[in-house]
Amino acid sequence: MSGNFVKFAELGRKIVGVGRNYRDHAAELGSAIPEVPLLFMKPATSYITEGTPIKIPKGCTSLHHEIELGVVIGQKGTDIPEGNAMNHVAGYVLALDMTARDFQNVAKQKGTPWDLAKGFDTGCPVGKFIPKASISDPHNLELWCKVNGALKQKGNTKDMIFKIPYLISYISQYFTLEPYDMILTGTCRCKWVSKGDVIQGGLANLAEIKFKVVGAGGS
Known part of the structure; x- marks a missing residue:
């Protein structure tokens, strides 16, 4: 099956993000620990792979990086029992959930959706697909992110x-x-980036990614 998922980012129809799924990130945002998953969507047009830069959205003054484990779905399902859920997983990916934090803060204040903050073009950089068999325990993987080293x-x-x-x-x-x-499973405490920065990320000894940040015009 894994060979069929090499180009999952070209074939994916939706990205479901999970917000505030790490306690330190919830605290950083001044939010209570959620009682149920806080979900948001990113369109498939936000996908990019290495070699394509992250573009700061027009008008954004506070772009944040959020390094995450992405779960790639392999089997269609509705109302999936928790005990059977892992049978629907094809594999994993190292991803960045880029967030226009200033857009998000305004949306929170007004009680409006986060679409612009989360779903802009180039807002979901991903690495290579990792088959499920390559990760024995997805709940014990180190994630790291560097900016300019x-x-x-x-x-x-x-x-x-x-x-x-x-x-x-x-x-x-x-x-x-x-x-x-793909399901984005959340991030730990995060930071911001600026035009010209280089973001690197890693998932244990399984994957690394590297992306450059450019302005809205692509330079």
């Missing part, structure tokens, strides 16, 4: 509030999950 994020998936089987089960109650869909 300086460490900015370091966390472990064991600190997720809601684990992967629960997320799949919960999400599938509302959105049918289909092959090539």
Whole structure:
């Protein structure tokens, strides 16, 4: 199956993000620990792979990087039982959930959706697909992120509030999950980036990514 998912970012139909799934990130945002997963969507047009730069959205003055474990769906399902959820996983990917934090803060204040803050073009950089068999325990993986060589994020998936089987089960109650869909499982405390910065990220000894940040015009 893994060969069919090499180009999952070209075939995916939706990206389901999970907000505030790490306690330190919730605290950083001044938010209470969620009682149920806080979900948002990113369109498939936000995907980029290495070699394509991250573009700061027009008008954004505070772009944040959020390093995350992405779960790639391999089997269609609706109302998936938690005990059967991992059978729907094809594999994993190292991803960045780029967030226009100033856009998001305004949306929170007005009680409006986060679409511009999360779904802009180039807002979901991803690395290579990792087959499920390559990761024995997705709930004990170190994540790190550097900007211009300086460490900015370091966390472990064991600190997720809601684990992967629960997320799949919960999400599938509302959105049918289909092959090539991806779930972004959340991030630890994060930082900001500026035009010209280079972001590097890593997932244990399994994957690394590297992306340059450019202005809205592409330079």
